[in-house]
Amino acid sequence: MGMVNIGLSGVLANRVALNTTAQNTANVNTPGYSRQVVNFTATSSGNFINGVNLGAGVEVGSVIRIAEQSSVNRLRESTELAQYSQTYFEGLSNLENMLGAEGLSLTSGLNNFFAAIDEASVSPESLAFRQQVLTNADALAQQFNSVYEQLNQQEAAQSERYGAVVASVNSQLESIAKLNTQLQADALLGKSISGLQDSMDKHLNELAKSVDIQVIYLDSGGVEVSTPNGQPLVINGYSARLERNITNSDPYSTDLNIQFQTMVTPVDASLGGELGAIEALKTQQYEPIKTLLNDMAGALSLEVNSVLSGGYALDGIQLLSPDSDLFVVTAGSEASSIAINSTLTPERLAFSSTGQVGDGGKLTGLSMLSQKALTSGSVTGKTLYSAYSGLLGDIGIFTRQAESESTAAQISLEDAQVIRDSVSAVNSDEEAANMMLYLNAYEANMKVISTANQMFQTLLQAF
Known part of the structure; x- marks a missing residue:
């Protein structure tokens, strides 16, 4: 036989x-x-x-x-970089489009305001010209408000997206921990674990879209996952949870804690992936732009009001600040709060330096502000125009650079996929x-x- x-x-x-x-x-x-x-x-x-x-x-x-481990790792790393680059580029593109929108351009608002000042200097006693100054000052203030509000809306949308990605990360970590348990059990029973290993790689690649990770492969076919700085995310059948930390009173905070069993620690580095890109947009773009807009609005208000203080209204009465102020702001939120003084009328604009009818000495000082170097925070040494044009120029440069990096990262991802498939695909x-x-x-x-x-x-x- x-x-x-x-x-x-x-x-x-x-x-x-x-x-x-x-x-x-x-x-x-x-x-x-x-x-x-x-x-x-x-x-x-x-x-x-x-x-x-x-x-x-x-x-x-x-x-x-x-499966060749080096090609699998390269694909995962390329996936993380491509998602980071794409998310960052999209955020910058939205910022560039918003700041360059015709109705939100502070450059046109400044042009109209200073043009109204120059026209009023021809006939300072003209109520029509005075009203035009008030109207254009109000329009400029509203443009500051609108730009800041649009910026807030974009940051709020990114913050909502950030929360959704955090939830997705937690779900992926739970799935990886469960796969670890199943892989260990099947390996002990001598069952084929090839399908489970493919599922593990898929989950790791999905996780890498959201966050940069370090992976250690175990003999059982399972993995240990941690942050780039070594904070544990998955060990055996146990998974961590990411939790947003908003104790700093910032509703758009990107601060995170990692809870692993009973231990809670703050994330001590940028996480990369989509989470890292959203954090970078906040810290490198949204917050600095908000600071710049606040400094511009604050400087505009301070400089204009300083020029008008002590000037004379149309009836010859001398006005001192705050009665002579054209703009009012709230400290700390200047761009979102700037508005024209509600007590002012065209007659009460303190355009005269002497109190004589037809004198517009203060208008000359206001006109010169368009070329004056400012001395406030992030706009120190810049004019109102150069501060905003510099912002637009920087955003344009950053966007083109991010676009180039995103394209390169996508090409790298495609190459990594080809290399992986050349070994593992059918x-x-x-x-x-x-x-x-x-x-x-x-x-x-x-x-x-x-x-x-x-x-x-x-x-x-x-x-």
Whole structure:
């Protein structure tokens, strides 16, 4: 019966190989699927004839998942960088479009305001020109308000997105921890874990879109996951949770804590990925731009009011600050609060330096403010115009740079995907060839069994 058993072992082994090939072929278009190959092992013990060990056929030693760890790691790292770059570029593009919008341009608002000042200097006693100054001052103040509000809305949208990504990260961490438990259990039972390992790589790639991670692969097929600075995210079947920390009273805060079992620690570095990009937009763009707008609005209010203080209204009455103020602001939120003084009327604008009708000495000082270097915070050494044009120029440069980096990161991601697929993806031609090879071997082993049966029948007929 040795020949029958040997042939049967070949039939069974090649049937496993055919099933494996069928599995590969079925998943030729499945993203993230790693092809599998059968490792045959000769069974050397079993049949002895005249003291010679003829072996006992073949068995399937293992079904191997074809994956090169370096290419898997590169794909995950490229995924993280591509998502970071794309998110940052999108945020900058939205900022550039908003700041350059025709109705929100502070440059046009400043132009109209100073043009009204210059026109009023021709006839300072004209109520029409005075009203025009008030109207354009009000329009400029509202443009500051609108730009700041639009900036707030963009930051609020990014903050909402940040919260959604944090929730997604927590879900992915839980899934990875559960996969760790299942991988360990199946590995101990000797089950194939190839499909679970593919699922693990998919979850890790999805997680990498949101946050930069370090991964240690375990012998069981599971992983340990941590932040770039080594803070634990997944260990065995336990996962951490990210929690937003808004104790600093900032509703758009990107501060995070990591809760791992009973331990709570603040995230001590940028997390990368989508979370890192949103944090960078906040700290490198939104907050500095808000500071600049507040400093511009505060400087505009201070300089204009300083010029008008002590001037004379149309009725010859001298006005001192705050009665002479054209603008009013709230400290700390200048851009969002700046408005014209509600007590002012065209007649009460203190344009005169002497109190005489037709004198517009203060208007000359107001006109000169368009070229005056400011001395307030982030706009120190700049004019109102150069401060805003510098902001637009910087945003344009940052956006083009981010676009270039995003394009390069996407190309790198595509290259990493090609390298991974060249090793792990299914090749239809190769599987077709394997199918023929294993089918021929299957039929040959069936022929061995048939021949053994004929030999046995011949032997029986001899008696």
